[in-house]
Amino acid sequence: MAKPMIITVDDEPQVLNAIERDLRKQYRRDYRIVKAGSGQDALAAVKQFKQRGNAVALFLADHRMPQMTGTEFLAEAIKYYPDARKVLLTAYADTEAAISSINEIGLDYYMSKPWDPPDEHMYPILDDLLSDWQATVPQPYDGIRVAGTLWSATSHTIKDFLARNRIPYQWLDIETDPEALALVEASTTEPRLLPVVFFPDGDILVNPTTAELAEKCGLQTQATAEFYDLIIIGAGPAGLGAAVYGASEGLHTLMVDKDATGGQAGTSSRIENYLGFPKGLSGADLARRATAQAKRLGAEILVPREVVEVRIEHPYRYVVLDDGTELGCRALIIASGVSTRRLKAPGVEPLTGAGIYYGAALTEAAYYRDQPMYVVGGANSAGQGAMFFARFASKVTMLVRGSSLAKGMSHYLINQIEGSENIDVLTRTVVTEAHGSNRLESIMIRNIDEGNEQRVECPALFLFIGAVPHTEMVAGVVERNRAGFILTGSELVSGGRRPAGWTLRRDPYLLETSVPGIFAAGDVRQSAIRRVASAVGQGANAVNFVHQYLKTV
Numbered sequence: 254m255a256k257p258m259i260i261t262v263d264d265e266p267q268v269l270n271a272i273e274r275d276l277r278k279q280y281r282r283d284y285r286i287v288k289a290g291s292g293q294d295a296l297a298a299v300k301q302f303k304q305r306g307n308a309v310a311l312f313l314a315d316h317r318m319p320q321m322t323g324t325e326f327l328a329e330a331i332k333y334y335p336d337a338r339k340v341l342l343t344a345y346a347d348t349e350a351a352i353s354s355i356n357e358i359g360l361d362y363y364m365s366k367p368w369d370p371p372d373e374h375m376y377p378i379l380d381d382l383l384s385d386w387q388a389t390v391p392q393p394y395d396g397i398r399v400a401g402t403l404w405s406a407t408s409h410t411i412k413d414f415l416a417r418n419r420i421p422y423q424w425l426d427i428e429t430d431p432e433a434l435a436l437v438e439a440s441t442t443e444p445r446l447l448p449v450v451f452f453p454d455g456d457i458l459v460n461p462t463t464a465e466l467a468e469k470c471g472l473q474t475q476a477t478a479e480f481y482d483l484i485i486i487g488a489g490p491a492g493l494g495a496a497v498y499g500a501s502e503g504l505h506t507l508m509v510d511k512d513a514t515g516g517q518a519g520t521s522s523r524i525e526n527y528l529g530f531p532k533g534l535s536g537a538d539l540a541r542r543a544t545a546q547a548k549r550l551g552a553e554i555l556v557p558r559e560v561v562e563v564r565i566e567h568p569y570r571y572v573v574l575d576d577g578t579e580l581g582c583r584a585l586i587i588a589s590g591v592s593t594r595r596l597k598a599p600g601v602e603p604l605t606g607a608g609i610y611y612g613a614a615l616t617e618a619a620y621y622r623d624q625p626m627y628v629v630g631g632a633n634s635a636g637q638g639a640m641f642f643a644r645f646a647s648k649v650t651m652l653v654r655g656s657s658l659a660k661g662m663s664h665y666l667i668n669q670i671e672g673s674e675n676i677d678v679l680t681r682t683v684v685t686e687a688h689g690s691n692r693l694e695s696i697m698i699r700n701i702d703e704g705n706e707q708r709v710e711c712p713a714l715f716l717f718i719g720a721v722p723h724t725e726m727v728a729g730v731v732e733r734n735r736a737g738f739i740l741t742g743s744e745l746v747s748g749g750r751r752p753a754g755w756t757l758r759r760d761p762y763l764l765e766t767s768v769p770g771i772f773a774a775g776d777v778r779q780s781a782i783r784r785v786a787s788a789v790g791q792g793a794n795a796v797n798f799v800h801q802y803l804k805t806v
C-alpha cells in the first residue's frame with residue numbers, strides 16, 4: 254500500500270528545507286514527505302495526487318507567502334482532501350490570521366516559527382494530528398472484515414463492540430454482496446451462523462463472543478497481577494480520569510470495563526462542552542486519547558470483563574470478574590456509570606438491533622441514509638443524536654414525553670434543533686408498539702393528552718430514555734438509593750449519624766461510599782451532574798481521597 258503523504262509548503266527555501274528535514278526525520282517510515290515552494294505548485298501536485306488515488310494525511314503551510322497565503326492554499330487543498338489535517342506555520346504577528354482560519358477553514362493547529370526543538374514544539378502536535386487522522390479516516394482496506402446481515406442482532410453486537418473499542422473493520426453484507434456471500438460459504442460449513450469475522454492473518458471466527466473477539470484483537474482480558482493498590486470498575490470518563498491520576502501518582506492501578514473504554518461518552522457523536530476543544534470532539538476520539546494516556550502512565554485496562562461481585566475482607570477489597578477471577582486491592586473506585594433505560598413496549602425486544610437501537614449506535618445510523626429516523630427522548634443525549642442523524646436522514650422526528658425540550662436539554666442544543674430544517678419535535682408523545690417481520694417497519698405512537706394512536710412508517714428508532722445505574726455488583730455492600738444510585742460523603746450522614754457499620758472516627762470523605770476505602774465517581778452517584786467534565790473531575794478527585802484513605806490503613 255502506498256504511504257500517505259505529508260505536504261509542506263513554504264516560499265523561503267531555507268525554511269522549507271528545514272521543515273522537510275525535520276518531517277523526514279520523524280515520519281519518513283510511515284509517510285511520504287512532499288515539499289513545494291508555493292501554494293500554486295502545491296495545489297498542482299495535490300490535484301495529481303487526488304487523480305492517482307493517493308492519500309494525504311496532513312498539510313503544513315507557511316501563512317506568509319506572496320500570491321497565495323497559507324490559509325488560501327489550505328482552503329483550496331481541502332476541497333480535494335477534506336479529511337487531511339491542516340497546520341499553519343505562523344510568525345508571532347500572524348496569530349490573529351491563524352485564529353480566524355480556525356473558523357474559516359477548520360484549521361487544526363497553528364505552529365509558531367521557529368519550532369526548535371522539534372521534539373518539543375513540532376512532533377507532539379503532528380503526532381497527535383496524524384494518529385487522529387489514522388484513527389478516523391478510512392484507509393485502503395487490509396484489516397478485519399465482518400460478514401453478516403444488516404438486520405441480525407449478533408452482527409450488530411460484534412460491529413458495535415469493534416466500533417466502541419475503536420478497532421477498524423470492513424463490513425460485508427452477504428445479502429447485497431455476492432462476493433461476501435461466496436466468501437462466507439467457502440469459509441464455514443454453517444453459513445447461517447453469523448457473523449463471520451475474517452482476520453488479516455487468515456484466522457476466522459464464526460459468531461464469536463465479544464471476549465473471544467477481544468482476545469483475538471489483542472485487547473487485554475486477563476490481569477497481570479492478583480493484587481493492586483487501586484481497582485476501578487468502569488472505564489468511562491470517571492474511570493479514565495481516576496486511572497490517569499492513580500497511575501501517574503504511583504498507584505498500581507487496574508481498570509476493568511465490561512464493554513469498552515469511553516463509557517457513554519464514547520458513544521457521543523460530538524462533545525462540544527469539554528474544556529480545551531474549541532471545535533468539540535467526538536466521544537470516540539476522547540476515549541482513544543484518554544485510554545492511550547492512562548496506559549502510557551502505567552494503568553492496566555481489562556476489556557471486556559465485567560465485575561459481577563464486590564467482596565470485603567478487611568482491610569482489603571476484592572472484585573470477582575465474569576470468568577470467576579478474583580482480584581484484590583487496597584482501594585476501590587466504582588465508576589460504572591449508567592445505561593439507557595429499556596423501552597417496555599410490545600415488539601421492541603425482538604427488533605432491538607434490527608432497526609431499534611439504544612443510544613446513538615453511530616455505526617448503524619449510517620445505513621439509514623435518506624430515510625426517516627425517530628429519536629425517543631428529550632434530554633441532551635437525544636438532542637445530540639437527533640442533530641447527528643439529521644446530517645444524513647431524510648427527516649428526524651423526536652418523540653418527547655414532556656411538554657417541551659426546555660426541561661431536560663441545554664439551550665444551545667434546543668437552538669440547533671430549532672434551526673434544523675429536517676428535525677420535527679412531537680411533544681407529549683410515546684411509542685406504544687413496534688412492528689416488523691425481521692426488521693423494524695413501523696411503530697405506533699400515542700399522544701398522551703389526546704389519547705389518539707397512529708401507526709407511522711419507521712425503519713430506524715433510536716432510544717435515549719433515561720438512565721439506570723450499574724450497581725448490581727455492590728448491592729448489599731454499599732448504600733444505594735431506591736433507584737440504585739450510590740450514596741457518598743455527606744449523603745451518608747444524617748442528623749450527625751454515620752452509615753450503618755461505619756467504625757471510623759471521621760465522616761466518609763466527599764466521594765467515599767458507606768464502606769471506607771470504596772469510592773464512587775461519575776454518573777453512578779446519587780447526586781451526579783451528568784457531564785463528561787464532572788465525571789473526569791470526580792475520577793481524579795476520588796484518587797485524592799484514595800491517597801488520604803491509604804495513609805490511614
Ligand SMILES: Cc1cc2nc3c(=O)[nH]c(=O)nc-3n(C[C@H](O)[C@H](O)[C@H](O)COP(=O)(O)OP(=O)(O)OC[C@H]3O[C@@H](n4cnc5c(N)ncnc54)[C@H](O)[C@@H]3O)c2cc1C
Pocket residue numbers: 486487488489490491492509510511512513514515516517518519520521522523524525526527558559560561588589590591592612613633634635637723726774775776777782783784785786788
Ligand atoms: C449519547 C450521549 C451523549 C453525551 N454527550 C455529552 C456531552 O456532549 N457533554 C457532556 O458533558 N456529557 C455528555 N453525555 C453524558 C456523559 O457521557 C456522561 O455523563 C459520562 O459518560 C459519565 O461518565 P461515567 O464514567 O460516570 O460513566 P459511563 O460513561 O456510563 O461509563 C461507565 C462504564 O462502566 C462500565 N461498567 C458498568 N458496569 C460495569 C461492571 N459491572 N463491570 C465493568 N464495567 C462496568 C460501562 O461499560 C461503562 O463503560 C452524553 C451521554 C450520552 C449517552
